[in-house]
Amino acid sequence: MTTGLFDILGPRMIxxxxxxxxxxxxxxxxxxxxxxxIPEKARIGLHGSFAMTGEGHGTRKAIVGGLLGYQPDDIxxxxxxxxxxxxxxxxxxxxxxxxxxxxxxGTLFEVTLGDxxxxxxxxxxxxxxxRVREIDGFPVDLKGTQPTIVVLADDxxxxxxxxxxxxxxxxxxxxxxxxxxEGRGERALMTIETDxxxxxxxxxxxxxxxxxxxIRNVHRLNA
Amino acid sequence: xxxxxxxxxxLAGETDxxxxxxxxxxxxxxxxxxxxxxxxxxxxxxAVMRAAVDEGMAIDExxxxxxxxxRARRLGAAGPELLGPxxxxxxxxxxxxxxxxxxxxxIMATPTAGAAGVVxxxxxxxxxxxxxxxxxxxxxxxxxxxxxxxxxxxxxxxxAGGGCQAETGSAAAMAxxxxxxxxxxxxxxxxxxIGLTLQGMLGLIxxxxxxxxxxxxxxxxxxxxxxxxxxxxxxxxGLDFPIPVDEVIDVMGEVGRKMDVRFRETALGGxxxxxxxxxxxxAAGMDRxxxxxxxxxxxxxxxxxxxxx
Numbered sequence: 001m002t003t004g005l006f007d008i009l010g011p012r013m014i015x016x017x018x019x020x021x022x023x024x025x026x027x028x029x030x031x032x033x034x035x036x037x038i039p040e041k042a043r044i045g046l047h048g049s050f051a052m053t054g055e056g057h058g059t060r061k062a063i064v065g066g067l068l069g070y071q072p073d074d075i076x077x078x079x080x081x082x083x084x085x086x087x088x089x090x091x092x093x094x095x096x097x098x099x100x101x102x103x104x105x106g107t108l109f110e111v112t113l114g115d116x117x118x119x120x121x122x123x124x125x126x127x128x129x130x131r132v133r134e135i136d137g138f139p140v141d142l143k144g145t146q147p148t149i150v151v152l153a154d155d156x157x158x159x160x161x162x163x164x165x166x167x168x169x170x171x172x173x174x175x176x177x178x179x180x181x182e183g184r185g186e187r188a189l190m191t192i193e194t195d196x197x198x199x200x201x202x203x204x205x206x207x208x209x210x211x212x213x214x215i216r217n218v219h220r221l222n223a
Numbered sequence: 224x225x226x227x228x229x230x231x232x233x234l235a236g237e238t239d240x241x242x243x244x245x246x247x248x249x250x251x252x253x254x255x256x257x258x259x260x261x262x263x264x265x266x267x268x269x270a271v272m273r274a275a276v277d278e279g280m281a282i283d284e285x286x287x288x289x290x291x292x293x294r295a296r297r298l299g300a301a302g303p304e305l306l307g308p309x310x311x312x313x314x315x316x317x318x319x320x321x322x323x324x325x326x327x328x329x330i331m332a333t334p335t336a337g338a339a340g341v342v343x344x345x346x347x348x349x350x351x352x353x354x355x356x357x358x359x360x361x362x363x364x365x366x367x368x369x370x371x372x373x374x375x376x377x378x379x380x381x382x383a384g385g386g387c388q389a390e391t392g393s394a395a396a397m398a399x400x401x402x403x404x405x406x407x408x409x410x411x412x413x414x415x416x417i418g419l420t421l422q423g424m425l426g427l428i429x430x431x432x433x434x435x436x437x438x439x440x441x442x443x444x445x446x447x448x449x450x451x452x453x454x455x456x457x458x459x460x461g462l463d464f465p466i467p468v469d470e471v472i473d474v475m476g477e478v479g480r481k482m483d484v485r486f487r488e489t490a491l492g493g494x495x496x497x498x499x500x501x502x503x504x505x506a507a508g509m510d511r512x513x514x515x516x517x518x519x520x521x522x523x524x525x526x527x528x529x530x531x532x
Contacts, residue, residue: 014328
């Protein structure tokens, strides 16, 4: 994918930094989309440059704003800590060392919503663009630029075709499909990028299947 | 978008849709959005730019760090107008957007947050002084976007990637091209305007004090706007730049890649590590940054990437 017009004329964002503010917000946003709502608790590890220079760039406010479901152009980011208290989101930040190979603008989210707890690693790679690299130990490569279905399911035959079949019925093309599993017959995490948005209730009947642990519809991030 | 300015301009010449029309067609083809939708989105971008300029011109208090705030207003109110009111307004507006950015206000990152002041300052101000219609201004933005996209592909538009020459330099080249096109310049003149802008900004480092997008960034946006105006003025008068524009862009990319990491948005060199720069960093609570700066200086080389982009 080459550089598009609105990569240059944008993004529309709350300042001051596309990587440390807009990208940070998007990471929080995607994490809340993956756990399926505003978390009740969030422990956020900041790595490298995020830990070092984040304070002056509103990185923490932007991350908390993202966890509240705000996108980078939402002025509420400025006061996100106060909004978090109203929304029942308890959060804490700490410094974390994700290793030398990790991107300098790295994050480790540990979030809880109801009975679910998730660990998500991601980074902000510049110009507001992000990558989610890991969900609960499974390697992923989620960019948020395409609508993405994220599924944790048991590794039973036909899982992938069942889910991609539902998408195909809507007449949508798949952009990428990625599956990682713990081992044969154990749990597998699937990320499926599609060319168009899917309705949130599309997979509702799949929640009843014993082999699906959870399934999320992560909408495309605003440009 | 386009691999080179040459490819874009050739295509625009062959199809007779003009530079803006060629960008519109290519963007429409690549994203499957219709041309009307693209123009509407550009118009929305302009609305955000105008609001940021107005907000910034009214700021009369310091940013959270205390480093900026109120300078655009001061210049707008008390500028001696050595070169007339348009020039002073361009400078003040470039600073205005960056001051909004510094206090977590809403801006259009064009092409980045750190260089967001240049394009609106130049285009919005010259729209008033030169009487461009809103549709013409949208055309100008399309031309600016095309220039930025080529530079992003061939070189870099980020301070981390190529220093300030890549960030405000790109913004200035975008603005210069738009002005030259809107003032009736030929394709050749637009190309020269881009080359003339970049030659003047080659080698400029990115050295934000305390790692914040404030000093020298607010001023670099103002001087970037000046480069854009100077280049457009010269190009429109028929002055040429003998090195072809794509070669100038490539050399900007090469200079950026060879630029020491301390001068690429890490706050490990330049104005950031002057004695006063370090004092400001300490006062702004960026002590960790100061320690890193010291380490970076004793090590002579550091790969730490600790700045914004």
